[in-house]
Amino acid sequence: MVVARNTMSRRQNPSEFLKQIIGKPVVVKLNSGIDYRGILSCLDGFMNIALEQTEEYSNGQLKNKYGDAFIRGNNVLYISTQKR
Template identity: 65%
Template sequence: MSSTSAISAPAAPATAPRKSPAEFVTTTIGSHVVVKLHSGIEYHGRLTCLDGYMNIVLEDTHEVADGRVTNKYGDAFVRGNNVLYIAKSSP
């Protein structure tokens, strides 16, 4: 006789309700974020503005490549089609 048993994934932890990407970004304005580009370069700064094309404006921006800060900018504009992801970060 063969016996089969179903393997189920553990239940997802109870967390805050999921947000759409647009809701996440609009509630993130004014917060510190990491913007990672398709090239692998990251920009760390405070999200001040974005538009419908996901063009992003950051303040107090640090450019990070290979884990090292390579440049510092007061303000930075990132074209939306270069963005891989945006994540909240601590200052």
């Protein structure tokens, strides 16, 4: 029973997760397979994403570095947290 309670206390809805990761390093995976890694500066209800200190990766290889980047939400497959 204790395990079930601990599991339940860690659950959160996606909106809460997204609010908690603003200002933190993230990986944004696009439908095309490209990864963008950077600091999540903001996002909206359409999943449009603004990143700072952005790096572009293709097949695990660093391809480009950008200062700020804007990613249109309909291209986003997922967002995950990243340790830098």
